[in-house]
Amino acid sequence: MNTARLEQLQEQILANGLDGIALVPGPNLFYVSGIHTHLSERPIVLIIPADDEPAIIIPTLEAMKARDAGIPDERIFAWSDDEGYTGAFQQACAHLELADYLLGVEALHMRVLELELLKRYAPGLNTTHADNIMTTLRIRKDASELAAMEKAVAVAETAIEQLIPRIKIGQTEKQVAAMLTQALLEAGAESVAFGPIVSAGPNSASPHAVPTERPLQAGDLLVIDWGVYVDGYPSDITRTFAVGQIDDELRYIYDVVRDANAAGREAARPGATGQDVDRAARAVIEEAGYGEYFIHRTGHGLGLEVHEPPFMMEGYTRPLAEGNVFTVEPGIYLPGRGGVRIEDDLVITASGHRSLTSFTRDLITVG
Numbered sequence: 001m002n003t004a005r006l007e008q009l010q011e012q013i014l015a016n017g018l019d020g021i022a023l024v025p026g027p028n029l030f031y032v033s034g035i036h037t038h039l040s041e042r043p044i045v046l047i048i049p050a051d052d053e054p055a056i057i058i059p060t061l062e063a064m065k066a067r068d069a070g071i072p073d074e075r076i077f078a079w080s081d082d083e084g085y086t087g088a089f090q091q092a093c094a095h096l097e098l099a100d101y102l103l104g105v106e107a108l109h110m111r112v113l114e115l116e117l118l119k120r121y122a123p124g125l126n127t128t129h130a131d132n133i134m135t136t137l138r139i140r141k142d143a144s145e146l147a148a149m150e151k152a153v154a155v156a157e158t159a160i161e162q163l164i165p166r167i168k169i170g171q172t173e174k175q176v177a178a179m180l181t182q183a184l185l186e187a188g189a190e191s192v193a194f195g196p197i198v199s200a201g202p203n204s205a206s207p208h209a210v211p212t213e214r215p216l217q218a219g220d221l222l223v224i225d226w227g228v229y230v231d232g233y234p235s236d237i238t239r240t241f242a243v244g245q246i247d248d249e250l251r252y253i254y255d256v257v258r259d260a261n262a263a264g265r266e267a268a269r270p271g272a273t274g275q276d277v278d279r280a281a282r283a284v285i286e287e288a289g290y291g292e293y294f295i296h297r298t299g300h301g302l303g304l305e306v307h308e309p310p311f312m313m314e315g316y317t318r319p320l321a322e323g324n325v326f327t328v329e330p331g332i333y334l335p336g337r338g339g340v341r342i343e344d345d346l347v348i349t350a351s352g353h354r355s356l357t358s359f360t361r362d363l364i365t366v367g
Contacts, residue, residue: 001033001054001070004056005137012133013050013104015228020049020096020333021130022103024114027304028106028134030232033069037247043085043114047096047103055096057088089117093246104130105260126132135309139301144230148233149302149325152193153162153345156235159183160359169218169243169367173198189228193306196361197225200243205339207296207331216367221254221338227306228285234306236327243367250340251348252288254363255331260284260330261361262300264312268328268353274299274316281312281330288350290332295324299327302345325356326347 009032014019025031025039031120033054037044042059055075056066063361064333065079077095079088093099099122105115119125141149147200155362162183167176177198185194199209201220209223220243227236234312240254264281278298285294304326308323310316345356 002031003352005032006048006054008137009048012136013048016130016133018050018102018104018128018130018133021046021133022045022096022114022118023106024066026106026109027308028109028138031043031138031304031364033071035065035069035279037065039109041115042081043089045089045092045118047092047098049096051253051351052096055092057085057092075217075325079329085122087352089356090121093121093125098125100124100126100130102126103146104128104133106134109133109352114355130244138303139309141303141325141347142320142323145233146301146323148231148323148346149235149345150356151236152189152228152230152233152235153358155187155189155230156184156226157357157359158236159187159228160224160226160237160239162187164226164241165279167216167241167243167366168305170215172213173200173203174213176216176222179303180224184226184228187228189230190232191229191230193227193234197223197238199223199277199339201334201338205335207333207335207341208340216243218367219246220244221246221250221340222366223339223341224345225328225341227307232304234302235345235356236302236306237345237359238329238341238357239365240340240360241343242363242365244365249334250338251363253288253334254340256285256288256290256331257332257342260329261342261344262296263298264328264330265344265346266328267350267351268320268346270322270350270352271319273319274310274326275314276313277320277328278311278316281328282318285330285332293332293334294330294331296331299329299343301326320348322348322350323347
């Protein structure tokens with residue numbers, strides 16, 4: 001259990017008028033407790049009262065993780081597959097006196113299963129969304145989190161450098177994605193952060209394209225969006241390449257996106273908002289006449305999740321603060337022809353920002 005984070009969370013629970021918070025397997029539970037487990041058919045709920053020690057409902061086969069986290073045995077409500085989990089929920093609700101609690105829950109993670117079990121065995125239990133509480137804690141990264149993401153960026157950039165000379169005309173998107181995945185693992189990734197996006201030609205006009213059997217062809221734009229996890233934290237980078245010689249308009253939109261990326265990064269500083277960053281990048285693309293082809297937000301936060309607050313988008317007005325980490329990734333997507341995206345990972349510093357990514361933004365020709 002991370003004592004400092006637990007204390008901060010309990011302060012937030014009290015400040016928000018709650019009696020406690022319930023966390024299920026996922027990034028929030030790991031952030032507070034260090035317990036790494038997956039959401040599955042075996043329900044797990046960590047309950048953190050505002051003024052008492054945490055308790056957990058957990059399968060017996062995972063109970064050692066709770067003990068290693070420092071949760072006292074009397075507050076570990078373990079259950080076996082033979083007996084089922086309902087008894088553990090009943091015992092935990094009675095022991096913690098959850099009836100009439102106002103309990104914060106994760107709207108984006110908690111399932112109906114866990115919520116119904118808690119309410120079944122704690123009559124009068126009231127729940128409310130607690131996502132903002134966890135965002136307040138997680139949005140500012142500490143030195144250890146930044147160090148992990150810097151490693152993740154270094155691994156990702158090492159792998160792409162090794163991949164570039166191996167890309168050839170005639171290879172399929174799937175083949176390039178497979179080579180990239182192998183290079184990422186060989187470079188030191190714990191795992192890929194997501195299935196790499198490798199899209200060429202007309203496919204590159206779809207921001208979240210899935211690699212296909214289409215061969216790379218001369219004149220294509222090739223978008224590669226990739227990242228890895230290292231020490232539990234991700235990187236998320238995109239670069240666009242020219243496959244052989246590309247036409248003048250495709251080269252022009254590349255330059256526009258590169259300028260938009262620079263403008264977005266320049267706007268990133270303490271006190272600015274995600275909306276400010278989005279508007280700065282979008283203005284460059286709109287001025288060039290391609291505003292209708294920039295069809296997504298400018299960026300998203302990075303942390304234990306690849307997508308988390310803060311968001312670089314219109315309407316996101318929470319001021320950026322030191323320790324915020326996020327992407328800046330403007331793009332232009334021309335249907336039937338191709339697309340360009342250039343994505344960097346930034347951290348807000350006391351006086352501005354620092355780019356965690358250093359891979360060149362100049363157009364590289366491959367194939």
